[in-house]
Amino acid sequence: MTDPILEVEDLATRFYTDEGVVEAVDGVSFDLYEGETVGIVGESGSGKSVTAMSIMGLIDSPGRVEEGTIRYRGEDLLERSESGIREIRGGEISMIFQDPMTSLNPVYTVGEQISRVIRQHRDVSQSEARARAVELMGDVGIPEAESRVDNYPHQFSGGMRQRALIAMAISCEPEILIADEPTTALDVTIEAQIFDVLEELQETYGMSVILITHDLGVVAGTAERVNVMYAGRIVERADVDALFENPRHPYTRGLMRSIPRLHGSADRLEPIAGSVPNPAALPSGCSFHPRCPHATELCRGYDPELREVEPGREAACVHARGYGGPDERATGSGEPVAADGGDDDE
Amino acid sequence: MATDTDTTGTEADPSYESGEPPGTHRSQLEMFWREFRRNPLSLAGGVIIASLVLVAVFAPWLAPFDPTTQFNAPEGEHNPLAPGSTVIEENDNGEVIARHEALLGTDKFGRDVLSRLIFGLRTLLTVSLSVVLFSMAIGVTAGAVAGYHGDTWIDEGIMRFMDVLFSFPSLVLAIAALGVLGVGSTEYAGFVLPNLVKIIVVIGIVYIPSFARVMRGAVLKEMEEDYVDAAQSLGASDAHILVRDVSVNTVPTVVVQGTLYMGTAVLASAALSFLGLGIQPPRASLGLMLSNARSFLYSGEWWYSVFPGVVIVLAILGFNLLGDGLRDALDPRYDSEVSE
Numbered sequence: 050m051t052d053p054i055l056e057v058e059d060l061a062t063r064f065y066t067d068e069g070v071v072e073a074v075d076g077v078s079f080d081l082y083e084g085e086t087v088g089i090v091g092e093s094g095s096g097k098s099v100t101a102m103s104i105m106g107l108i109d110s111p112g113r114v115e116e117g118t119i120r121y122r123g124e125d126l127l128e129r130s131e132s133g134i135r136e137i138r139g140g141e142i143s144m145i146f147q148d149p150m151t152s153l154n155p156v157y158t159v160g161e162q163i164s165r166v167i168r169q170h171r172d173v174s175q176s177e178a179r180a181r182a183v184e185l186m187g188d189v190g191i192p193e194a195e196s197r198v199d200n201y202p203h204q205f206s207g208g209m210r211q212r213a214l215i216a217m218a219i220s221c222e223p224e225i226l227i228a229d230e231p232t233t234a235l236d237v238t239i240e241a242q243i244f245d246v247l248e249e250l251q252e253t254y255g256m257s258v259i260l261i262t263h264d265l266g267v268v269a270g271t272a273e274r275v276n277v278m279y280a281g282r283i284v285e286r287a288d289v290d291a292l293f294e295n296p297r298h299p300y301t302r303g304l305m306r307s308i309p310r311l312h313g314s315a316d317r318l319e320p321i322a323g324s325v326p327n328p329a330a331l332p333s334g335c336s337f338h339p340r341c342p343h344a345t346e347l348c349r350g351y352d353p354e355l356r357e358v359e360p361g362r363e364a365a366c367v368h369a370r371g372y373g374g375p376d377e378r379a380t381g382s383g384e385p386v387a388a389d390g391g392d393d394d395e
Numbered sequence: 396m397a398t399d400t401d402t403t404g405t406e407a408d409p410s411y412e413s414g415e416p417p418g419t420h421r422s423q424l425e426m427f428w429r430e431f432r433r434n435p436l437s438l439a440g441g442v443i444i445a446s447l448v449l450v451a452v453f454a455p456w457l458a459p460f461d462p463t464t465q466f467n468a469p470e471g472e473h474n475p476l477a478p479g480s481t482v483i484e485e486n487d488n489g490e491v492i493a494r495h496e497a498l499l500g501t502d503k504f505g506r507d508v509l510s511r512l513i514f515g516l517r518t519l520l521t522v523s524l525s526v527v528l529f530s531m532a533i534g535v536t537a538g539a540v541a542g543y544h545g546d547t548w549i550d551e552g553i554m555r556f557m558d559v560l561f562s563f564p565s566l567v568l569a570i571a572a573l574g575v576l577g578v579g580s581t582e583y584a585g586f587v588l589p590n591l592v593k594i595i596v597v598i599g600i601v602y603i604p605s606f607a608r609v610m611r612g613a614v615l616k617e618m619e620e621d622y623v624d625a626a627q628s629l630g631a632s633d634a635h636i637l638v639r640d641v642s643v644n645t646v647p648t649v650v651v652q653g654t655l656y657m658g659t660a661v662l663a664s665a666a667l668s669f670l671g672l673g674i675q676p677p678r679a680s681l682g683l684m685l686s687n688a689r690s691f692l693y694s695g696e697w698w699y700s701v702f703p704g705v706v707i708v709l710a711i712l713g714f715n716l717l718g719d720g721l722r723d724a725l726d727p728r729y730d731s732e733v734s735e
Contacts, residue, residue, distance in 0.1 A: 105627075105628050107624065107627055107628060132632075135630050135631075135632060136630065137630075138627070138628055138629060138630040139628065139629035139630030139631075140630060143628065143629060144625075144628040144629075145625075146621055146624065146625055146628075147621075148621055151620060151621040151622060152621040152622050152624070152625040153622055153625070154622045154626070154640050154643075154644070155622075155644070156640075156643050156644055157643075165631075165639075166629045166630070166631075169629070169630050169631060170630060214625065217625075217629060218628075218629065
């Protein structure tokens with residue numbers, strides 16, 4: 050296999066707040082290969098967006114990227130200066146955001162905003178940029194782009210605004226597109242359209258996509274590989290089919306059980322008990338153990354790292370099949386349980 | 396080419412996906428005007444200010460006489476003369492050149508009240524506008540810098556200094572400063588500080604913090620907007636975003652604040668003139684007219700004090716009504732569009 054286009058290694062982003070140090074991202078590693086779509090899934094507060102913002106170099110004080118490397122085509126982006134990273138943003142790596150209603154500046158026309166991004170990265174004239182903006186708006190499926198280019202954002206519906214934002218993000222043909230919950234604020238019917246547009250563009254431009262979402266359904270339809278995040282860490286990583294067929298981490302299983310299924314039993318949905326822990330005061334041991342149905346004494350004291358559980362997939366749970374026992378760092382008193390704790394799937 | 400087939404102009408329906416008619420183009424200005432004209436008081440404020448400004452701009456053509464010309468009273472009468480009286484213009488040798496009618500009477504020096512009102516208004520508006528522009532320029536810049544560096548020592552430093560300025564009672568500071576510097580033009584080693592500039596600075600300096608606070612708040616709020624993140628993620632630099640995105644979105648707030656402060660500045664500069672520390676005679680000044688008219692209050696020469704008083708009241712009222720109207724028309728729509 051060729052080298053990955055983006056390698057994130059041991060990324061740690063911390064926020065220094067009045068309540069203490071928040072490890073929003075704690076040792077996250079993943080690779081992104083050319084042309085593929087990688088999903089990052091997790092609840093609100095699991096660190097998905099902070100991971101994305103860290104890659105973009107947009108972590109504001111009181112937050113800091115403190116450890117790890119983010120290598121884009123072999124070069125560590127964290128080594129770059131502010132003006133150096135600005136060339137990357139929009140030009141090489143672009144991002145689209147959750148809320149299209151507020152991500153456009155209300156006082157400029159959509160066309161002006163797209164042209165501006167183009168002119169930031171390319172040396173073209175005003176009229177060339179405008180022509181390119183019209184072209185891009187057509188590419189992302191905005192009808193009558195020629196006339197709508199002079200509209201203001203408030204004259205666009207939510208779906209159209211998200212398309213406009215996508216047009217802005219891809220205007221300089223970036224290598225990587227980070228989509229941070231791109232359809233969360235939109236209707237379900239429009240969600241499908243947006244993903245169609247993204248998929249089409251990905252083929253046309255050969256982009257790699259990092260798709261951040263809390264919605265496993267979205268990931269199932271679009272991503273090839275999935276990283277499940279919980280409390281700032283990746284707790285499970287697998288190919289999308291393998292993950293859905295047989296989730297290894299209890300958290301992934303919980304997520305799956307909490308979404309409705311078209312087929313299968315019409316049981317009640319089972320939400321994951323409890324809520325995401327306060328990131329400034331994570332529980333000891335495995336940070337999922339207070340909510341985990343399989344937690345044992347061991348989990349209270351032992352913090353499992355992400356480990357390969359079968360070729361091509363990793364999980365961070367001592368109870369996951371194939372995980373093996375805790376290593377010598379184990380401090381828990383319970384006996385290692387290497388057996389599969391998830392026999393109750395469905 | 397507006398085809399008003401669907402939207403009410405303010406809300407774009409997010410669920411309304413593809414079928415939007417492409418011509419529903421309504422500019423920000425039109426929407427502002429729709430909102431503004433809804434309130435008769437705002438309209439009244441607008442009309443008052445527009446008329447006063449027109450009068451001030453065209454003062455030399457509108458005023459019947461030069462505001463400093465002194466007329467004589469006819470035989471058996473004495474200045475100040477009542478409205479509609481006949482006044483006598485003499486040349487240097489004491490010969491009668493012409494007789495005129497003083498529409499609004501004369502003051503105690505025989506000067507035409509109407510002409511002095513018109514020129515006094517011109518001075519008053521010029522000074523007030525300069526005061527507001529002066530404090531706005533400094534305040535907005537300081538506030539933008541502070542807001543941009545939100546919660547750092549730069550922000551703290553600027554805003555605490557603003558607090559110190561803000562703690563001065565405005566007129567007291569102006570009186571003290573003019574008392575020290577003197578009311579005339581000051582000259583330091585060949586560098587002349589005109590008295591008008593002094594007045595503008597001493598009045599304006601205490602308004603700076605208000606503009607700084609408003610601007611800082613607006614910038615802080617704008618910096619939190621998603622479009623700032625979006626612009627950053629597409630490679631725009633912070634300075635670029637501050638100038639091109641953030642500041643443009645704070646214009647309504649600053650304009651409203653500026654209009655409201657025009658009223659305050661009118662009052663302050665009139666008050667300073669009233670105390671004899673502002674515009675110096677023989678230049679026409681409404682505050683000074685009031686001050687001179689004080690001694691005639693009980694002797695029946697009502698026109699001397701009432702007309703300048705009415706003009707000052709009109710100006711202040713007009714600016715406040717206009718400012719409120721602008722705020723209602725600019726801010727709520729602005730807010731409702733930004734949140735949700």
